[in-house]
Amino acid sequence: MLTESSCLIIGGGITGLIAAQTLHSRGISVTILDKGRGIGGRLATRRLSHPEYGEGVIDYGAPHFTANGPEFKALVSQWLEQNLIKVWSTGFVSSNGQIEETTYYCGREGNRAIAKHLAQNLNVHTNTQVTKVVWEANYWQAHTATDQIFTGEYLLLTPPVPQSLELLKSLNLALPQKLTEVAYHPCIxxxxLLEAESHIPPPGGLWLNGNPLTWINCNHQKGISPNAYGVTLHASPEYSHSHWKSDDSSIIDDLINSASPWLGSRVITHQIHRWRYSRAHKVYGEPFLALTQPGPLILAGDGFLGSNLEGAVLSGLAAADYLWWENISSN
Incomplete structure (x- = not known):
């Protein structure tokens, strides 16, 4: 028997988590399915360890976020009061020495801690790759790579738009042209993990010119890696695109060599991660897309309003509100 007012959410990034929290608070049964090992999408934190040089805690996805509109500012204020986040900086230095004046926030214990906080009390399934969605007998079915089937009356898709479109392909839906035009930059x-403290200027982040790096930051100065010197390097979209299929070792050599003036110390160990859908450079332009056929379906995420955290959060809030007011509360 299907639980009344149940929603399947595919994608456990910030959009899916915010939407799930909103619906859960209104008494809706929510199930989140995410293909990753950890929740949060680009709110990603990893640990690198060495027996002599300690354990570095490293944010390797979105390094920080800003708050501009009143709705997100209110949420950020709440997170600050909960001691979940902190102000990291009021401006980072660029490679030409200029300093901008913007308030940047980060998770007090790493950015994935934000996602873990939001996932509390939610029904979350990680390592769950959805391969097909089907509308049958008045509810949605999500089929996984391990032959599990999850069901819900409503379906909310929050992955990068190309991945959502792939899931929907077999349904032959009539979708807006501008949805298919949403496009993302990759980022490697x-x-x-360094032997000693880096030369990155305080407060620990530096914008670069994109040849091949656009960003470098010290997680020790950031305050999330107190016991070791973990540094994050982000390649430019151009470099990431042209070297996407290059050998890992050659990419690592390129980026570490480019960063060497600011590292100032020997690299003890390293890892690489490819973000295929790092930042949306062409967005849908509306908070979400709602469809009624073959069943109630909403698409949302950072490809709708913008790939910053604020845009992703606002998309999730708007999608949850629409689902509640236009569907659930009226039934």
């Missing part, structure tokens, strides 16, 4: 990240 290299995580490093």
């Amino acid at each position: 990240a290299v995580l490093t």
Whole structure:
């Protein structure tokens, strides 16, 4: 028997988590399915360990976020009061020495801690790759790579738009042209553990010119890696695109060599991660897309309003509100 007012959410990034929290608070049964090992999408934190040089805690996805509109500012204020996040900086230095004046926030214990906080009390399934969605007998079925089937009256898709479109392909839906035009830049990240403190200027982040790096930050100065010197390197979209299929070792050498003036110390160990859908450079332009056929279906995420955290959060809030007011509360 299907639980009344149940929603399947595919994608456990910030959009899916915010939507799930909103619906859960209104008494809706929510199930989140995410293909990753950890929740949070680009709110990603990893640990690099060495027996002599300790354990570095490294944010390797979105390094920080800003708050501009009143709705997100209110949420950020709440997170600050909960001691979940902190102000990291009021401006980072660029490679030409200029300093911008913007308030940047980060998770007090790493950005994935934000996602873990939001996932509390939610029904979350990680390592769950959805391969097909089907509308049958007035509810949605999500079929997984391990032959599990999850069901719900409503379906909310929050992955990057190309991945959502792939899931929907077999349904032959009539979709807006501008949805198919949503496009993302890739980003290759290299995580490093250093022998000693880096030369990155305070407060620990530096914008670069994109040849091949656009960003480098010290997680020790950031305050999330107190016991070791973990540094994050982000390649430019151009470099990431042209070297996407290059050998890992050659990419790591390129990025570490480019960062060497600011590292100032020997790299003890390192890892690489490829973000295929790092930042949306062409967005849908509305908070979400709602469809009624073959069943109630909403698409949302950072490809709708913008790939910053604020845009992703606002998309999730709007999608949850629409689902509640236009569907659930009226039934």
